[in-house]
Amino acid sequence: MTAQNPTTRRVLVARPRGYCAGVDRAVATVEKALEQYGPPIYVRKQIVHNTHVVRTLEKRGAVFVDETDEVPEGAIVIFSAHGVSPAVHEEAARRSLKTIDATCPLVTKVHNEAKRFAAKDYDILLIGHEGHEEVEGTAGEAPDHIRLVDGPDGVEKVQVRDPNRVVWLSQTTLSVDETKQTVARLRERFPNLIDPPSDDICYATQNRQTAVKEIAARSDLVIVVGSNNSSNSKRLVEVAKDAGAPAAYLVDDASYIEDAWLEGVSTVGLTSGASVPEELVEGVLAKLATHGFTDVEEVESVAEHMRFALPHELRKDLRAATTA
Ligand code: SF4
Helix, strand or coil: CCCCCCHHCCEEEEEEECCCCHHHHHHHHHHHHHHHCCCEEEEEEECEEEEEEEHHHHHCCCCEECHHHHHHCCCCCCCCCCCCHHHHHHHHHCCCCEEEEEHHHHHHHHHHHHHHHHHCCCEEEEECCCCHHHHHHHHCCCCCCCCCCCCCHHCCCCCCCCCCCCCEEECCCCCHHHHHEEEEEHHHHHCCEEEECCCCCCCHHHHHHHHHHHCCCCCCCCEEEECCCCCCHHHHHHHHHHEEEEEEEEEHHHHHHHHHHHHHCCCCEEEEECCCCCHHHHHHHHHHHHHHCCCEEEEECCCCCCCCCCCCCHHHHHHHHHHH
């Protein structure tokens, strides 16, 4: 694609983008808990992987901690959307903390699969990124049965007890295409490998990758709004490049956009990760408009309607408050 008259500069905005049902629920959980119980409300780890969301909630009285031992005895602690291992629940119970579990139901689904296959004594090949909170939480459900496979290059070194009793599961926010490659390599090594009962890469991750592919090949540059510790946002940058975008960058907000990126560019593709509030995308559109990118087209590839109810322990207290 070549540079055109600046008046023809345009933006293709991917849809769906931004908040998924799990993030929406997790953020609402902290907001409602602050209203219901008053600050401070402790949150173990970042409730979702987005710097702006965390800062906004901090201003309202949320206190983010790394571990439950930083929470005063008897206080309220919310577990993040990425999930926690049983050991974290046990530690919270020992310290008499009141817990509200905002783990995304689609992460819980993977935990339940791990428990089920571990109970049948399968070796579970968990495809995911080492050190990611979600992976730590899932692995903690069955530490003796789970072997981590960190992408296609991790396949060769994985060891199993019986190659005929192996199943693969995955982190919810991986690249769909790369995970297919990882599974294909695993199946070469373990022909009797069992698939998960349903997709572990969640609907939101899949839809956002489908949507960015749709705009990538038509763009000179793709901007993904998202934080650097957000797995699904980082995958969108990779997917955009693989789908033909000559350049793709991850930005926390509009202030990270460098003018040099826009030189010679006539079409910018724009999307955002599953933990990103729409106002940050609007900020990027406003900045692009100052550079002549005023022709904005939304490109919808999949319709999304998923919603999750708030955690039951919070709903119970909210119900009691309204009937009191
Ligand atoms: S990205 Fe998927 S798994 Fe993660 S919170 Fe959103 S819906 Fe849940």
